[in-house]
Amino acid sequence: MNTFNHSMTFINKHPQLRQSLFNFLRSTGILKMLKKMYFKHFLKKNLPFSQYMIGPTIAIDITEKQMTARAHAIYADLKNRLATTKHTKAN
The missing domain is CATH 1.20.5 (Single alpha-helices involved in coiled-coils or other helix-helix interfaces)
Structure with missing residues (x-):
């Protein structure tokens, strides 16, 4: 996880690199896969009152x-x- 944090810090300090990487990921379809994985595994959208909640979960x-x-x-x-x-x- 430490390597990931260092990588993200580096990419955030270099906007042109970040944009190029984003465009590459989008053109190869990897970005769509990463978003799907994020929403499926990491987002706690189904927990009531989660800070990541998408819309109301209480009916x-x-x-x-x-x-x-x-x-x-x-x-x-x-x-x-x-x-x-x-x-x-x-x-």
């Missing part, structure tokens, strides 16, 4: 009967706007 299921009066008003407004948007796009 709350609320029925219309459980909504407050204000929530009902917002929900109805959103449904009307969606219906209006679909109607105007169709015409």
Whole structure:
């Protein structure tokens, strides 16, 4: 790991080298593989409240009967706007 840190420090000090390396990795397809490996193995995206979390991981299921009066008003407004948007796009 120490070698990796030294390599990253060196590359970060030389922007042209960093850009050339990035372009090479992208052109060979290695960059895509590295990103896939990073997201699969190193990113703790599935842990609740992780600093690397992508979007909310906690799902709350609320029925219309459980909504407050204000929530009902917002929900109805959103449904009307969606219906209006679909109607105007169709015409």
